[in-house]
Amino acid sequence: MIADISPDQHRLIELDIPNDVRFIERVVERVQRECRDLQFAQRQVMLNVPVALTEALSNAILRGNADDPTKTVHVRALVDSSRLVIEVRDQGTGFDIDACTVDVSTETLEREDGRGLFLMRKLMDRVECVATGPGSTVRLILNRA
């Protein structure tokens, strides 16, 4: 039996991680756990959240922070009974995320890169890229299904 979730129930995760892609999975697992607890749909927990968050974190680490090991990435995830809002902030000088993106089509099918933003947009209800100076923030919003 599925327990009801009260409308004011929410979970907040706020952390800074080293600028290292090996930390991505741990962050993803924490956010997945909270979404599971707040009864997000299985597909959202197993597909939408992990893939989109992995993309945002790897963009921040490799592009925003230019793979610089002295930098960190700040993650803030707020999960409640209606939606998940994740903010991923790097310490870089800003980068044009759209320039790193290709349209997914038969012409670009064999490209190795460029699918990150495309996947974020497909898997989230909303993706916002904002210059927060210093650094850039990517905000991902997913409504609970």
Next chain:
Amino acid sequence: MSFTIKKESDVVVVDVEGQLIVGNRQELKQKVLDELERGGRKFLIDFSQTGYIDSSGLGVLVSLSKKIREQGGELRLANLNDDLKTLFELTKLDTLFQIADTRERALQSF
């Protein structure tokens, strides 16, 4: 997360356990390229034990497929769960790869 490689007849079979993402994609790439160097030409990647794949993981599959084809070989995939199938459909990569429902069917198809 790890990759296990074994030979089934003349097919190199790779099991992806856990995620295939930016942090481990190079390991998969290197393992498959080593097998290609050793003369392997038929490759099957089995995703029955895989969680999720990010764009870097998809990119490595595309790159390996290209390199294997350049050497006259072929890369096929098997056992994608519904979430992974969705990912391949969204990116249209389901049109690039031959994808089998089971490992046995994939092996028979070579």
